Amino acid sequence: MTNDETVLECAELVRHFPVKGSDKVVQAVNDVSLTFGAGETVALVGESGSGKTTVGRMILGLLAPTSGRIVYQGTALDEMDRRQRRDYRAGVQAVFQDPYDSLDPRRPVLASVREPLRRLELEESSRDGTQRAMAALEAVGLAGITAKTRPHDLSGSACQRVGIARALVTRPRFIVLDEPTSALSPIARAEVMRSLHDVQQSTGVSYLFITHDLAVVESLAHRVAVMYLGRVVEAAASGDVFGRRLHPYTEALLGSVLFPDPDRLDGFGVLRGEIPSPIDLPPGCAFASRCAIAGDDCRTAVPPLIDDAVAGHHVACIRQRTRSRDRQLTSTLRKETP
Ligand SMILES: Nc1ncnc2c1ncn2[C@@H]1O[C@H](COP(=O)(O)OP(=O)(O)OP(=O)(O)O)[C@@H](O)[C@H]1O
Ligand code: SF4
Numbered sequence: 001m002t003n004d005e006t007v008l009e010c011a012e013l014v015r016h017f018p019v020k021g022s023d024k025v026v027q028a029v030n031d032v033s034l035t036f037g038a039g040e041t042v043a044l045v046g047e048s049g050s051g052k053t054t055v056g057r058m059i060l061g062l063l064a065p066t067s068g069r070i071v072y073q074g075t076a077l078d079e080m081d082r083r084q085r086r087d088y089r090a091g092v093q094a095v096f097q098d099p100y101d102s103l104d105p106r107r108p109v110l111a112s113v114r115e116p117l118r119r120l121e122l123e124e125s126s127r128d129g130t131q132r133a134m135a136a137l138e139a140v141g142l143a144g145i146t147a148k149t150r151p152h153d154l155s156g157s158a159c160q161r162v163g164i165a166r167a168l169v170t171r172p173r174f175i176v177l178d179e180p181t182s183a184l185s186p187i188a189r190a191e192v193m194r195s196l197h198d199v200q201q202s203t204g205v206s207y208l209f210i211t212h213d214l215a216v217v218e219s220l221a222h223r224v225a226v227m228y229l230g231r232v233v234e235a236a237a238s239g240d241v242f243g244r245r246l247h248p249y250t251e252a253l254l255g256s257v258l259f260p261d262p263d264r265l266d267g268f269g270v271l272r273g274e275i276p277s278p279i280d281l282p283p284g285c286a287f288a289s290r291c292a293i294a295g296d297d298c299r300t301a302v303p304p305l306i307d308d309a310v311a312g313h314h315v316a317c318i319r320q321r322t323r324s325r326d327r328q329l330t331s332t333l334r335k336e337t338p
């Protein structure tokens with residue numbers, strides 16, 4: 001369920017962290033722009049340290065951008081009045097990685113789910129708060145929870161679904177999911193993914209889905225943005241990123257995941273070489289030290305994220321057009337070979 005309405009937008013986001021005792025900075029996020037339609041899931045993928053959580057924390061208002069803008073329902077965060085800020089705090093929620101960590105073990109889960117309503121003064125009465133918390137738990141398949149149930153009474157999947165219910169209770173329009181399935185068993189992971197899908201279908205909420213788990217991305221994400229050292233290097237509809245993978249980094253990243261892909265070229269499947277430090281980024285393309293097709297021309301300027309021939313497929317690689325043509329040729333030759 002997606003439509004043309006933009007719920008949230010990040011424009012040219014930058015976040016640098018000062019390095020203690022030095023005038024250098026960690027360039028965690030550089031020039032990231034993302035747009036989220038109503039009911040849309042955008043997955044943010046990339047190796048550890050690429051800046052995914054930092055983007056999520058800026059969207060949640062937990063971290064101020066060094067520069068750039070976050071716009072929620074048409075208003076920039078730093079231009080919101082009191083009422084708009086309250087709507088934003090209710091409307092943008094989060095689910096984090098460890099379900100047990102994010103719930104107070106001594107507290108009944110019903111009270112934890114109700115907590116955001118109390119904090120934001122959104123409940124009309126105690127009864128209203130309890131009813132809304134129960135409805136949120138029901139939406140994630142946990143109608144059986146009572147006022148006495150505590151986190152240790154629940155499985156990993158149920159606990160993470162409590163976390164989703166707590167995010168849902170304020171009726172948000174946008175949820176940041178930061179590795180919501182990484183700490184779970186495969187069965188629990190499937191249950192949580194189904195729950196996230198069902199919730200989106202019934203409420204029209206949008207997700208930023210941050211994950212290492214590339215195998216589950218396609219089942220939830222409408223679009224995928226691939227990050228490398230603070231920058232988005234490829235972004236497109238989910239099927240296009242997985243099927244065409246125009247950036248050598250995407251190719252290598254996805255090379256370790258088994259997908260049926262007749263167009264896949266050999267030679268890019270393994271990530272070699274050292275990741276540069278985000279404190280001393282090299283000039284030009286940050287992926288050059290690990291890229292099998294890098295040349296001197298890659299080391300002069302940062303490649304811009306530009307639209308490929310397929311509308312909405314953006315790639316930051318100076319050779320992507322050549323590679324795109326090579327792929328088409330290979331694909332045609334395969335089809336023509338008897
Ligand atoms: N508070 C901070 N102070 C200094 N550096 C930070 C801070 N938070 C993050 N960083 C650095 O910013 C970069 C991006 O970190 P971030 O946590 O956003 O990456 P990530 O893609 O979420 O990684 P992971 O997949 O491991 O969760 C890393 O180099 C990290 O060390
Ligand atoms: S710009 Fe050059 S180094 Fe960077 S990904 Fe493209 S080919 Fe590789």
Ligand SMILES: [Mg+2]
Binds near residue numbers: 052
């Ligand atoms: Mg992270």
